[in-house]
Amino acid sequence: MAELTLVVNGRSQAVDVAPDTPLLWVLRDALGYTGTKYGCGMSQCGACTVHVEGVAARSCVTPVGTVDGKKITTIEGLSADRSHPLQQAWIAEQVPQCGYCQSGMLMSASALLAKKPRPTDADIDDALGGHICRCGTYQRIRRAVHRAAEGGGK
Amino acid sequence: MTTRRAFLKTGAAGGAALVVGFRFSIDALAQEAQEKKKPSPFDAWIHIDKSGTVTLITAKSEMGQGALTAMPMILAEELEVDWNGVRVEQAPTDPSIYDHGTGGSGSVAGSWLPLRQAGAAAREMLVRAAATAWNVEPATCRAEKGFIVHGPRRRRLAYGELVEAASKLPIPDFNKVPLKNPDDFHIVGQSIARTDIPSKVDGSARFGIDVRVPGLLYAVVARCPTFGGKAARFDATKAKAIAGVRHVLEIPAVGAGAHTAGGIAVVADSTWAAMQGRQALQIDWDHGPHASESSQTLRQASETIAAQPGKVVRNEGDAAATLVGAEQKVDAVYELPFQAHATMEPMNCTVDIRADRAEAWSPTQAPDWTRSAIAQVTGLPPPSINVHTTLMGGGFGRRYQADFVVEAAQVGKAVGAPVQLLWTREDDMRHDFYRPFAYHRLSGAVDAKGNAVAWHHRIVSTSIRSFWDPPDRVKPEASEIGGAVDLAYAVPNLRVEYAPVPSGVPVAWWRSVEASLNAFVVEGFIDELAAAAKADPLAFRQRLLAEPRMIKQPPDSESALDTRRFKGVLDLAAAKAGWGSPLPAGRGRGIACAFSFDSYVAEVAEVSVDKAGLPHVHRVVCAVDCGRAVNPDGVRAQVESAVVYGLSAALKGAITIAGGRAEQSNFHDFEVMRIQEMPVVEVHLVASTERPTGIGEPGLPPAAPAVANAIFAATGKRLRRLPILRV
Structure with a gap:
């Protein structure tokens, strides 16, 4: 066990866990950020995606010891009030069905837009190709990313 | 067909309210329930309180298919209220009520006529209550956006003002109550935003895996990879040495009706510790009768x-x-x-099993089956088991089964503490x-x-x-x-x-x-x-x-x-x-x-x-x-x-x-x-x-x-x- 400090959604929090514990389980079980989902445990589905220092990362394969002191953003921290253009676009395009994969999708999509405000379809494929949605909402996801990029969240 | 008493018995109503109970009759499972002579003939209710709030209480569950949006639309259409003026509440799993499951593409198809009839019945009662108050013919009154309206001067009474009087009236015969002319539909047939979507873009939607209760322990089970096999012997020494592991116990396979594999459960303070503990188990498997199948x-x-x-x-x-x-x-x-099926949310169930009662949070298409599975494992009488149906990260038919519920109940009963039993993706893929x-x-x-x-x-x-x-x-x-x-x-x-x-x-x-x-x-x-x-x-x-x-x-x-x-x-x-x-x-x-x-x-x-x-x-x-x-x-x-x-x-x-x-x-x-x-x-x-x-x-x-x-x-x-x- 080790004392670590995680800065989650701007809040500094101390945790006492084995440093090889995946960040995912620390977020979910120790800190209560359940918006970040477990899907595969081996970086195959993207449901666990968060930002570490603004970069999309798979929390299921990120040992918590490697993010000590770093800034982590989860879906709960994407905006305070669902006002992020992607969240608005997700609602406008009626993207989610079961919704389980969408936290991860939104985190990867927001990292993409931060880097490339006007992504092409190929950019979207690159950013979200590692994610799985079993409800098959991909077509609406693509539309929603473009909508957000065009400032049409509403 | 009185409904009020039956409803009040469920304990979900308080104060004066207009309540109409009904059943989703186009459902083979509901017919089966009827044959079993369940005490309450209803599996859904409309509840209108004095503030005019309309609630649809239903056992149908939401897995992203939009049933909990389409159903209130149908009700609002006949009841003449704004569609978003209808709240949807999950029916309590009182065993006197039949909770039929969600599957067979049947939620909207099966509830279409019953919802229309129930909505029309409630509307008629409100019309009659208003007509009596004004001392006019019911036929001269009409329902409009949550009000009963009469005459050229359009005097009106809000539904909330009428519920007390309306609730004392007999409920009209569902088969005779006049339904709206579909040409007048202004909600049904419109594309309406699903009510569950906003919570699914900010992480606030609670799936089964997200249930957190005080003192929660986490469990995973090592199952024989071979179908029909079982543990011959196991050594838990190394597993118990993992920090956070609290219990290691064997759970037997349960056959007919559940088809669990049985196995060795590891219970810990966190999901990760339970997984680590499971990995450290040493198990000799008896691969059973199907080991040569390919x-x-x-x-x-x-x-x-x-x-x-x-x-x-x-x-x-x-x-x-x-x-x-x-x-x-x-x-x-x-x-x-x-x-x-490979649902994005792997199978899981959270239970809190006490000596005299149990609580369960289950992402399930079949809450009724969930309850009976827990009753069977624990020996508790069904009325003492309360099942909360959570959102589901995909169903696709997989969540009609109760195998994961049985396992959770077995572990929860053994450890005497709240337990969340989780299947890893590997478990989910290998034991579907x-x-x-x-x-x-x-x-x-x-x-x-x-x-x-x-x-x-x-x-x-x-x-x-x-x-x-x-x-x-x-x-x-x-x-x-x-x-x-x-x-x-x-x-x-x-x-x-x-x-x-x-x-x-x-x-x-x-x-x-x-x-x-x-x-x-x-x-x-x-x-x-x-x-x-x-x-x-x-x-x-x-x-x-x-x-x-x-x-x-x-x-x-x-x-x-x-x-x-x-x-x-x-x-x-x-x-x-x-x-x-x-x-x-x-x-x-x-x-x-x-x-x-x-x-x-x-x-x-x-x-x-x-x-x-x-x-x-x-x-x-x-x-x-x-x-x-x-x-x-x-x-x-x-x-x-x-x-x-x-x-x-x-x-x-x-x-x-x-x-x-x-x-x-x-x-x-x-x-x-x-x-x-x-x-x-x-x-x-x-x-x-x-x-x-x-x-x-x-x-x-x-x-x-x-x-x-x-x-x-x-x-x-x-x-x-x-x-x-x-x-």
Whole structure:
């Protein structure tokens, strides 16, 4: 066990866990950020995606010891009030069905837009190709990313 | 039909309120419940309180299919309130109430009429209460946006002001209460934003896996990888040495009704510690009676069975004799693998089991079954068990089962603390109840004029009913022949047979059940006959559907296929897809149609095959006749979803068996469609005034055959075995 400090959604929090514990389980079980989902445990589905220092990362394969002191953003921290253009676009395009994969999708999509405000379809494929949605909402996801990029969240 | 007392007994109402209880009667399970003489005849209620708040209380669960949006729309339409003025509450799982499950594409289809009748009944009571207050004829009053309005001066009373008086009136006869003229619908038929979506973009939606209660422990179970195997002995010393591990215990397999594998449970302070503990277990497995089964042995056994006549499920004319003297005969064997549901949220259940009561939080399609499973394991009387149905990260039929609930109850009872039992992705993939393996043998004939004159179809599969039903009551073909026995195309000499192949692999209902298996075969083979007749695949189908017929097969089926509607969606899909118009070089178009859950869906796929032999689906045009579309955008979303699910099974993953176990374990070896492979999917709805029918599943069956037929059009290669990884 080790004392670590995680800065989650701007809040500094101390945790006492084995440093090889995946960040995912620390977020979910120790800190209560359940918006970040477990899907595969081996970086195959993207449901666990968060930002570490603004970069999309798979929390299921990120040992918590490697993010000590770093800034982590989860879906709960994407905006305070669902006002992020992607969240608005997700609602406008009626993207989610079961919704389980969408936290991860939104985190990867927001990292993409931060880097490339006007992504092409190929950019979207690159950013979200590692994610799985079993409800098959991909077509609406693509539309929603473009909508957000065009400032049409509403 | 009094309702108020029955409702108050559930304890969910407080203060004066107008309450109308009713039942979703178009449901075989509800009928079964009635036969068991449940004390309350209701499974849903409308509740209007003094503030005018309308609540629909229903046991239906939301898994992203939009039922909890479409249902209040129907109610609001008849009740004349704003649709978002209706709150939806999950029914309490009081055992005196029957909670029927959510499945079979039946939530909206089954509740359409009961919801309309109940809404109209409540509206009539409010009208009568207002008429009495004003001392006027009820016929001179009308309901409008939450008010009863009367006369040219439009005096009005809000529903909330009327509930006390209305609640004392007798509830009108549901069969006589006047329903709205559908021409006046202003909510039904509009695309309305789903109510569950906002919580799904900010992480606040609570799925089963997100349940957190004070003192919660986390559990995972080591199960024998071989189906039907069990632990012979185990050593937990190293597991117990892992920090955070609290308990290690053996749980027995539970057979009939649940089909759990049993195994060694590790309970810890966190999910990760439980997983680490499980990894440290040393277990010697007794691999059981199915350890030598493989996809290869299953194929061989099926081939042998298919060489012999099976049980005849439909027989018209003389297919065998016609085939002997046929001008042109076509023989084919089709094969489909086991498929995992692979819901994004793996199976899980949270329980808090005390000496005298229990609480459970379950992402389930069948809350009633959840409760009875817990009662069976714990010995607690059902009234002391409270089940909370959570949101589900995908259902697709997998969450109709209660195996994960049984395991949670076993562990929760043993440790005497709240426990969340979680399946890892590997557990989920290796211990699913899969879509059956199927092996089909067909012979068909066309005559000199290009007519299909004979069709002999022999189906062999690992029967769902043989796995689940008691041996003395099993009807193996019952969940295997739909979409084949009710062949839409007119063929004068037609014979369909069924035989099960024994297997130790657990099987159950997978999105659209046998429709997805049989549509691939039937729509592929009809394409083969069209090719033999040198006919256009669409024209060939249209010709065989020229004479309108109603097909009710098997004869005791509750459904009847209307060939006019079947042809209607074929025509529409073809028109929207530009059937017959030129395509870019290397591309082919394929068409397929299927009838399932009383709905009709035709799809045209545009596919190319690259130099490496990889198929690429560019576009899928769907035409859908599901009766009246309550929430058209919701219908389109469901069809888009079903197409992708169907394409995954057609082109990507499969469960194969070796050494009596599933060879796949996670998304790296059970691949599914991803965004970069996503075709453009267009959904066109047939404008219809028929009653709404199923929509969660019917978009799936035509996807695979449309793609295979398109590959044939593009390359001349006929593919009869799924998945099509390479052409």
